[in-house]
Amino acid sequence: MNLPSYIAGEAVHSDQKLEVFYPWDNSLTGTVSKISRADLEQAITTALEGQKNPLSRYDRHAILRKAAQLMAENREEMAKVICRETGLCMRETRYETGRTSDVLEFAAAAALEDDGQVFSCDISPQGKNRKIVTFRQPLQLVSAITPFNHPLNQVAHKVAPAIAAGAPMILKPSEKTPLTAIRFAEIMYEAGLPGWMLSVFVGDLEEIVQPMITDDRVELVSFTGSVEIGKLIASQAGYKKTCLELGGNSPLIILNDADLDKAVTLAAEGSFRNSGQRCTAVKRILVQEGIVEEFTKRFVEKAKEYVSGDPEDPETRVGTVIDENAAIVLEERVKQAEKDGAKVLLGGGRRGALMEPTVIANVPRDTPMVAEESFGPLAPIITIKDLDDAIEYYNSGNFGLSSGIVTNDLQAALKAAKHLRTGTTNINEVPGYRIEKSPFGGIKDSGLGIKEGVNEAMKFMTTTKTFSFPWE
CATH class of the missing domain: 3.40.309.10 (Aldehyde Dehydrogenase; Chain A, domain 2)
Known part of the structure; x- marks a missing residue:
């Protein structure tokens, strides 16, 4: 299995390959093409440009529903890819594909929900005859870095809520398990996801990973992995949101x-x-x-x-x-x-x-x-x-x-x-x-207390906007 990286939906092939080996016998499972700094820039600029024509709630819902259907149709293939990357037994990898279907289904439903609020301003002697209304606006760009364990479900838990919320994402999976993430991206594109909404790739630390964390155009860094790397990301991210889901004991x-x-x-x-x-x-x-x-x-x-x-x-x-x-x-x-x-x-x-x-x-x-x-x-x-x-x-x-x-x-x-x-x-x-819908996250060295799960992730991938108007 020799796969490209994907920049804004376009396959990128390169001479630099990341090799993935089967832990059971150390045979070569496949390769993924690495991207360049210029490719990363293309992913970022295309994502920002694409937001000028955002998807409707229904469009996001329909894409995620279609992706859930395609995941079901490709379940056995995806389970085998996970097995060949991680060495997990087929009992576990099939279970993971089922969990991923849940993530997509719950995100599809959540895309249709609206938690906006209306506040009457005449409830106070200092108030006026006005209404204040809230709604959620997606972040302009999310960076995501996922681990080797649960290489499909962990990716889905970042990608699906981002799509449901309307936030474009650039994602780098673990170098040990990139094949599963690339195949997942292909399923999302097949489901109708516009390329600007998602780029999935591998690349070198200094050239690709660090810019994903430090670039000012990135408004959220979502990371699942080790405590050591999570704390390093927190120190490098600067003035932006971070969602860190780290270790446990x-x-x-x-x-x-x-x-x-x-x-x-x-x-x-x-x-x-x-x-x-x-x-x-x-x-x-x-x-x-x-x-x-x-x-x-x-x-x-x-x-x-x-x-x-x-x-x-x-x-x-x-x-x-x-x-x-x-x-x-x-x-x-x-x-x-x-x-x-x-x-x-x-x-x-x-x-x-x-x-x-x-x-x-x-x-x-x-x-x-x-x-x-x-x-x-x-x-x-x-x-x-x-x-x-x-x-x-x-x-x-x-x-x-x-x-x-x-x-x-x-x-x-x-x-x-x-x-x-x-x-x-x-x-x-x-x-x-x-x-897959319930809040999930930890405290102390397990994370910053920020919850994942479809609904909580969507909240963190958006900001609450308020506006008011006369109500005479």
């Missing part, structure tokens, strides 16, 4: 009264789905001391169901992580945890980029596996005294994205929701549960 808190079957299932799904490569994945299983022994026994048996191996084998439930270097980091953290006193109960092995689903007990709270975000299928179990202990432990860390609690005690659940310093707390569900 999510806990699943399991109290003594929990339904153990539910707890075991949620812990396994949260730890191993998507090869553990989700910012909302379960990274720490915090189990109250009264049930930790029984939970651990059941959890190990459940984890054995998550067969790892060839991502294209239909029996595989856990494919590779993004590359061998990432797997090596995970392997080293497992070995360090063992040195620090933890015990590996299942897995722990690595073959190339394939890291086995791994269950680790007696994990110290300060070992790197849990003190930092470990982006892979690791399931460390930490014993807690009670809910207060869990809350204090989690809140002492740097992250604040998502959390989950398994309990039948309503007061305990509400206490967790109120006191855990996270953007999301899910009760009797994995930390990452959401729908």
Whole structure:
């Protein structure tokens, strides 16, 4: 698969190619042509010029509805591209295409909604016989940078709300997974999206990425990725909006009264789905001391169901992580945890980029596996005294994205929701549960508290304009 970049809907081929490799066997999956600084300038100027003839709400709605239809028709192909870029198993990549369809459908519906307000001015002795009306105006240009995990859905979560809001976008996907983003752009163009509304490309850091962040004509930089890069972007962006969705180190808190079957299932799904490569994945299983022994026994048996191996084998439930270097980091953290006193109960092995689903007990709270975000299928179990202990432990860390609690005690659940310093707390569900329409985002090192999700993203990609007129 040899794909171009797209500048304002036009294919750009170049001699400079970005190569993409299949993590399972390191074979070449495909290439994407890199763009030049002149190409980036063309993308920006065309986007700004195109706004002189904006799309109507209905036009934006129709394009997104058509794109959802095309996504459904191309689902299997897109799932295979994701698999070949990321090494994720087909079970996961097919699921991701379904989520992307939801994003497009919800954005299509949101394009028709109008949250404008009307204020009567004669409600005050100082008022006049006038009306004040509000409406939303799209930003003139949005820059977006997306990560390798969820290479389709993360792209859709930036592109679809921008289209619904009427804001043109220039987007650079991860250099590890650009093929999926390019194919998504082709689907959007096929659905009728004017080229000026979207450019998708790859290019060098200094020539392409930094100007996307610093150019004064860009009014919003939307980034999903690492804490380190996110904070660098914040320092470079200058006087413009930034939406930063960064790392996570999510806990699943399991109290003594929990339904153990539910707890075991949620812990396994949260730890191993998507090869553990989700910012909302379960990274720490915090189990109250009264049930930790029984939970651990059941959890190990459940984890054995998550067969790892060839991502294209239909029996595989856990494919590779993004590359061998990432797997090596995970392997080293497992070995360090063992040195620090933890015990590996299942897995722990690595073959190339394939890291086995791994269950680790007696994990110290300060070992790197849990003190930092470990982006892979690791399931460390930490014993807690009670809910207060869990809350204090989690809140002492740097992250604040998502959390989950398994309990039948309503007061305990509400206490967790109120006191855990996270953007999301899910009760009797994995930390990452959401729908594509609901608000999503974190605090502290997980982000600036700005929410994504279709509706919240649209708000951030627009400004509220007010005008008034006489009302005699």
